[in-house]
Amino acid sequence: MEQKLKNGRQLRPVDLARGHGLSTQAVRNYEEAGILPAADRTPHGYRTYTPLHAQALRTFLALVPGHGHQTATSIMRAVNQGAVDEAFRLIDESHAQLLDDRRTLQAVENALRDLEPGTAAEPGSGGTFIGPLANRLGLRPATLRKWENAGLVRPRRDPRTGYRVYDEADVRDVRLVHQLRRGGYLLEQIAPLIAQVRAAGGLEPLEATLRGWHGRLSARGRAMLAGAAELEAYLRECE
Structure with a gap:
């Protein structure tokens, strides 16, 4: 040189x-x-x-x-x-990082696609409690509490009983975390993805975010x- x-x-x-x-x-x-x-x-x-x-x-x-x-x-x-x-x-x-990001995006899309409609709390029903939700998804209540401690789920508390109450958005987040965990993703990897769902205002608005994500990777x-x-x-x- x-x-x-x-x-x-x-x-x-x-x-x-x-x-x-x-x-x-x-x-x-x-x-x-x-x-x-x-x-x-x-x-x-x-x-x-x-x-x-x-x-x-x-x-x-x-x-x-x-x-x-x-x-x-x-x-x-x-x-x-x-x-x-x-x-x-x-x-x-x-x-390798780009490939990993593509796989993460694919995992998110797969998880969203696998979310079956009609399993969230009914609108106006006041939500569901931790036991029935855990039972419905084949999880332990302790697992849901762990996800809450990690900031992945944010159920409100019933003011009279202090019990956790999961509304539609909470159930959506729980089910999305469940899908991603089944795909092998760590909680710290899932956290920013859940944040994107919340920021988008739900799953349907997230489609635009996913398109933008695809564009940035390309x-x-x-x-x-x-x-x-x-x-x-x-x-x-x-x-």
Whole structure:
């Protein structure tokens, strides 16, 4: 890489910055972070960059949408330090995370599809108690209390008896947690999914959230392809 840096034409920090809508300070920060190779200096101490630095910057900016800023930084540092295998490992981890996110989305969709209608508390009935609900789902009351302690279910209390009362939304949440637990998901993995159901206002409004989730995963996958193309070009330049 050192010979490549010497052979390239000289570029100023502003030359790199302008093409990407960045400040010259951002370019300097990227160099200090190891995202760009170290720049040569003029006798007066000014940084001089080369087309290799420009390709490094393009590569980093292409990696960020798919892998995130932190991982993209680590990938570029590894490449610039000659640890290409470490860069590939980081990329593999990102792809594994994307696959895991796709599986989570599929599990949520399967769980929602498996929720049979007509099993929630009847509207206006005042809800159902923990014993009948646990019995209906083949669960122990202790399991429902555990899910409540984890924040997954939030039944109200009857003001006269202090008993837990599960309304329609609570029964929905219980059944969704039940489906996801049967799919092998941990409580801490389920919590943000239940929060999304509540934020959406139910299962039907959640469909738009799921479509958006699909879109974001597809965008990440495509961004990873774009980042891979730029990284391959950078690796060829570094040879």
